[in-house]
Amino acid sequence: MAAQKPLEAEISALMVEVLNLEVPAGDIDPEAPLYGEGLGLDSIDMLEISLAIAKRYGVELRADDDASRQVFASLRNLARHVEHTRAR
């Protein structure tokens, strides 16, 4: 498993808290898929994550095209997107 970067650790802690996940936040592989087989999240979980991220970071996640879909592929992509959007 790849190591979590600081923002990834923060977001995985947020996910565990919001979704009541049973995995420790530190055990979430930043490169593994969040949805479906990876962490096993469903589309309602993904919606909840997006709401929590909007609240915490002021970053609104959109679902407009394939590029935006990539954001939800892994914790790493998600954290990268939050970081870039916040910096703007």
Next chain:
Amino acid sequence: MPATGIEPAWLEARERGSPILVRLIVWITRRLGRAPARALLPVVVAYFVVFSVKPRRASREYLARVLDRPPTLADVYRHYHAFASTLVDRVYFLSGRYEHFDVRLHGTEAVEHAMAGGSGCVLIGAHLGSFEVLRAAALSGPRWKVAMLMDNANARKMTRIFAALNPELADDIINVGAPDSLIRAKQRLEEGALLGVLADRLRRGDEAIGCSFLGGTTWLPAGPFTLAAVLGAPVVLGFGLYRGGRRYDVHFELFRERISLPRAERGAAVAALARAYATRLEHYTRLAPYNWFNFFDAWAAPDEGARG
């Protein structure tokens, strides 16, 4: 986390009868128009009443519950005929020929009220009558946009059959199978759309809630109610009942002003919502008993592991 291992009865049953019936009726209607298609319905419907064994059994079981007497073959015929009629009309609704019908709207003020805040609301329906008339009525009368959440292979099959009629519709159909599909749904809601979802069929992997319905226990999905809770939007119910001939009665009613729950309390609250919905569903089903278009055993228990 959703319970896994559910094989809902309607997914299990390769409902041979219905998709072929759907295809045939759509084809006839597109080739010949509504009047000739309706003239042919008795023959087509009689054929399917005789040869579709599983759906016929499901129809009889359902009719016995709702009519409270042993159903006759004429009841089963009437049930199939109502289904086939709505398929013919669906071709018309989808191609925007709404004015051919006598559609009466009830309870639109409940939706107006729910949407007074400027954003949309969640519209929960069922495979009862025609959801298509509801969509057409919402668009042509009060000019509400309806985005539909669809969540199974059967719906995709149906969509494919009907897509040729109205390609623009593709935009209004949100497939639940993608990670961002509900984020898309939320965007549509914020744009002021009614977010339509049918809550009377389980899909694979869905958490099942046992609800009392027509004297037995039916298993409804938690998903639509959990979604409504997460979105925190107003929830209305909508049913487009077919009344014979060209007549439809479209009923809307306010279900909940707003559902807002901490995650810890959600499970019990969602189950209560599903049960309340089942009560309303039973009410509308009794209003139009031949409009129940779930031709599978709706009272079959999902796998033991899935009971919640």
